[in-house]
Amino acid sequence: MVKTIFTVLLIPLFCISLFANKSVTRDSLNTNTVLFKVTHSDSKHVSYLFGTHHALGKPFFDALKPANEALLSCDLLIKENLNIPGHLAKDIINQRTTTTKWEKYLDKEEQQFVLNLFASGSLEFDKMTPAELYAFLSRHYKEEVCVEKDPEATYFSLDDYIGAVAEKNHLELFGLETSEEQIYLINEDVKGMPRKVHERRLSAMIARLESGSKDLCAEIDWYRSMQFDFKLDQPCANQLVLSDRNDKWMEQIEERLKTNNCFIVVGLSHLMFECGLLNQIKKLGYHIEAVPVK
Template identity: 70%
Template sequence: MKKIVITFLVLISFGNFGFSKVEGISDTLETTTVLYKVTHPDSQYESYLFGTHHAFGKPFFDSLQFAKEALLSSKILIKENLNIPGHLAEDIINKRTSTTKWNKYLDKENYSYIQALFSPSNLEFDKMTPAELYAFLSRHYKEKVCIKKDSKANYFSLDDYIGMVAEQNQIEVVGLETTEEQILLINNDLKGMPRKVHKRRLGSMINRIQSESNDHCAEIEWYRKMDFDFRLNEPCQNTLVLSDRNEKWMIQIQDHFTSKSCFVAVGLSHLMFECGLISKLRALGYEIAPIDVK
């Protein structure tokens, strides 16, 4: 059985908004692409925003000819975080001394399923938190059931594959936050959730994976079709996950945009709404233009 890689980013990509278009809104952006050129009248550099979905991977990006060309024309790739040995999710969790009493969150059947799921990895599953386990299972569900990734293939996430392409072409890669910060965010986002709610959510997700139900695959098809309304005049619904992070990220992004051409690859939801990167860059005088990817 293939060793699994522990990743959590899906929790902070999609989950706080619906997928239907909103009519009658003038300050919005409706596109059929995930790639946007960013220019400023006072700058000689052209940069790009690329909205990712962390459950997709190599086949998707390789199908986007113009996105790959935009990446290769850039001097810096800016992504959400970097995979640094010793600071991977697995490393962080394994260093913990406390464990979770899983009999309070999982029945015997589900606990056996989780043990078998994690057995190929080096991660000490008992040191995970319920919030972290749900984030992992959500990611696993989207890859296994919604996208139907080949279980024998060593797929990178979309973000990590873009990072690998950049490194192979001597493009500098920088991260906007650490894995430690992302794990803290996952736990803080669900801080105070009652145990019975954690138990119900975990049980439902495990059942969804085992039954291969596609009842939570709508966002996958929505992203694959790239039929987006960015709803730029609507407030973000999650301050911790979107607003606060975007505010911090903009400080770094602005610095890089003024010095070199950049390719920014972050979860698509970070481009959306009033708090999104598109709105923030426009407020600073940048022009954002959708670019066809095929």
């Protein structure tokens, strides 16, 4: 049964294309870490950037002692999103008055599989869109099949676990965007996608979950190996999901780097490419230093 709360689901979708293209061009930054120290010659503040894979969690982060020490040296945690009661994705979806005719997308066996998956939760499956269901199934697949997450685990993502550690140690938390904005992006990113394509995507992901196939798990191994190609000289391929969001986030991050010791937690893809936060922060005059984590 599913215990994961439907919260942040966008980035796992992009990670698939990120991994698939990892050998496309020559890189301008090769490194084996997900942690970067951020300093400025005119400031005493020391901040950090940490690139996550959302499907991982407590065991992964606990094993990274330098990352834990960096987090506890800061006074502000900046995440993509905060889980605010009443504004979780499930709250937004459950408030809808429209429903999806799932018989157009799933056969009877697939519908029953999904119903069983949602049986232990409070999310009203019939009010989801095909894009949202695919995002949920993709996230669930990464956690349950690829990562083999402990079914008794109470954290919902690597980002959320880091958030829990920060709260326990009395760090202030700040979210870069709302759940409403993330849900909009999930749907807008595939706007105009033909019904048959939705149908094939959903059917394939359900089949993977049923069989336990690990054919899409290579990105997890790639992330854990930390042999990264950051492609800092390559344009971002997705304007909606990467470029536009990074630009909006930087407006908020720039001000807080001036006033706080920040630990910034975002999906690894948001650090990469020309539009990535590594490049954007460096352009502001900050020094970026890769910090080994293992």
